[in-house]
Amino acid sequence: MAYGPKIIDHYENPRNVGKFGTTAELKDRKDVGVGLVGAPECGDVLQLQIKVNPDTGIIEDAKFKTFGCGSAIASSSVATEWLKGRTVDQAEEIKNTQIVEELSLPPVKIHCSVLAEDAIRAALKDYREKNGIATEADKEEHAH
Amino acid sequence: MSTKQAAHYPKPIYMDHAATTPCDPRVVEAMLPYFTEHFGNPGSRNHKMGWDAEAGVDLAREQVAKLIGADEKEVIFTSGATEGNNLAIKGAAYLYEKAPAGSGQPRGHIITGTIEHKAVLDPCKRLQKEGFDVSFLQAPPDGVYTAAMVLAAIRPDTILVSIMWANNEIGTINEIREIGKVCKERGIIFHVDGTQWVGKMPTDVNKDNIDLLTFSGHKMYGPKGVGAMYVRRRGPRVRLQALQDGGGQERGFRSGTLNVTGIVGLGKACEIAMQEMEHDAMRLAKLRKKLEDGLTSRLDSSAVNGHKDKRLPHIANISFGFVEGEGLMMAIKEIACSSGSACTSASLEPSYVLKGLGVGDELAHSSLRLSLGRWTTEAEVDFAIEKIVQGVSKLREMSPLYDMYKEGIDISKIEWAHH
Numbered sequence: 108m109a110y111g112p113k114i115i116d117h118y119e120n121p122r123n124v125g126k127f128g129t130t131a132e133l134k135d136r137k138d139v140g141v142g143l144v145g146a147p148e149c150g151d152v153l154q155l156q157i158k159v160n161p162d163t164g165i166i167e168d169a170k171f172k173t174f175g176c177g178s179a180i181a182s183s184s185v186a187t188e189w190l191k192g193r194t195v196d197q198a199e200e201i202k203n204t205q206i207v208e209e210l211s212l213p214p215v216k217i218h219c220s221v222l223a224e225d226a227i228r229a230a231l232k233d234y235r236e237k238n239g240i241a242t243e244a245d246k247e248e249h250a251h
Numbered sequence: 252m253s254t255k256q257a258a259h260y261p262k263p264i265y266m267d268h269a270a271t272t273p274c275d276p277r278v279v280e281a282m283l284p285y286f287t288e289h290f291g292n293p294g295s296r297n298h299k300m301g302w303d304a305e306a307g308v309d310l311a312r313e314q315v316a317k318l319i320g321a322d323e324k325e326v327i328f329t330s331g332a333t334e335g336n337n338l339a340i341k342g343a344a345y346l347y348e349k350a351p352a353g354s355g356q357p358r359g360h361i362i363t364g365t366i367e368h369k370a371v372l373d374p375c376k377r378l379q380k381e382g383f384d385v386s387f388l389q390a391p392p393d394g395v396y397t398a399a400m401v402l403a404a405i406r407p408d409t410i411l412v413s414i415m416w417a418n419n420e421i422g423t424i425n426e427i428r429e430i431g432k433v434c435k436e437r438g439i440i441f442h443v444d445g446t447q448w449v450g451k452m453p454t455d456v457n458k459d460n461i462d463l464l465t466f467s468g469h470k471m472y473g474p475k476g477v478g479a480m481y482v483r484r485r486g487p488r489v490r491l492q493a494l495q496d497g498g499g500q501e502r503g504f505r506s507g508t509l510n511v512t513g514i515v516g517l518g519k520a521c522e523i524a525m526q527e528m529e530h531d532a533m534r535l536a537k538l539r540k541k542l543e544d545g546l547t548s549r550l551d552s553s554a555v556n557g558h559k560d561k562r563l564p565h566i567a568n569i570s571f572g573f574v575e576g577e578g579l580m581m582a583i584k585e586i587a588c589s590s591g592s593a594c595t596s597a598s599l600e601p602s603y604v605l606k607g608l609g610v611g612d613e614l615a616h617s618s619l620r621l622s623l624g625r626w627t628t629e630a631e632v633d634f635a636i637e638k639i640v641q642g643v644s645k646l647r648e649m650s651p652l653y654d655m656y657k658e659g660i661d662i663s664k665i666e667w668a669h670h
Contacts, residue, residue, distance in 0.1 A: 110581075118581055124649050129658055146667030147652060148612035150575055150593045150601060154651035172651040176577035176594040180649065215599065 311518025431460025
């Protein structure tokens, strides 16, 4: 696979590898949102965790663990970098196309960026559900 | 990988001999005069250039025949095993068919396996579309096809059985001699794709009961783009319908000017194999064992794929649970090898061979094939063990699945969102 220097860099020096606790511990942690997407049979599983400051709504830390190819690892690594410092609402703005651009992902690897976006959404959703926060989309739905 | 990028990579150690082998320098030396000095067309019967080229081809035919225990008249030169397999399977099917195309009648039954090379599977699938009935025998978990499995699938209208000698991904060896016996007793043509076997292991087409045997030069330290095919002439005389029309070279089986340089190289590679394969096989079996034992003893949740003993000396195929193959190959870029991972295949599907054994897609994604060769050293094997242990350990630190495994969570019970 022809990989650009940014993928190689994120693969070899992945940012923010880790987690904020075991699966059991995190179930009750209201300040942590967990996103787990992909499937082992498909060859990639991304686990993304965000730690949110409950007062400011700002993502103070983000961590990932990924089972997958170099692009899946690099996409996860970039996602954690971009999540830190954003509010939960701002985090929704991260799009897979931006990850494709940042890493110059080859066409066959675009699904890795899609998976990273899915993992972000899943982590944000988990955080919101734990804290009973409705998204903009939910609010609109209720208004109709 | 562009050539520009490739230039920045240091040369890795080569453990992908099942993909291709380097040419033996003795092979290259034998070939060289045939590019310039003996450049003639062996079909030119009336001048010295033609005769010299023909002499080179004749010698190569003897060398190939000797390696497989055949008569030189039974050797047909091809462009490689893909062409050979197409010619053997389609050529035999068209000639031995029970009813012609378009007659609406069943054309005949063919038996092959699900973990054969694509160059066997795809010709069989084409024949299926053309009205032949094909049984793709399910591989057992150890990957070894037995005579009993083939016997159980044979029908009165079976015309052809095609089973590979040894599997290219997992290195397992099938019961060729016994399958051949079953076919011989019933007058069924038996084709063997010997690509990974011939030149590595002793071959005797008569004792092994083979009617058609195909193989390539570049898997046995010969050049690419040349191969040979054995076509039995006695007991029974096997006939084939040619797939390519033209000048009628190679007894009409394979028209086209002979690739003289390639053929000379293939012949030389066969001669060297004859002298050195026993030594090579014994040496490589020890190294492969060291590699397999070194990795599986140091890494938990790792296992050799395919039968433990009925396997080629030089091919190791190992799954490392919770780690994805392409990601792993990036971590061990000092080692040139291959993986059953989807990300390393053109089809983006994990290895159908490993899936065929029932190891599960997840372990297929997690596999590495390391294939050793004539110049692999023990130091390289030791280096590979260290690198792979480091790579797997590093990626497991990053793997959510390995965490779950250690936490005692059953990964198969999680509802994964398939994409």
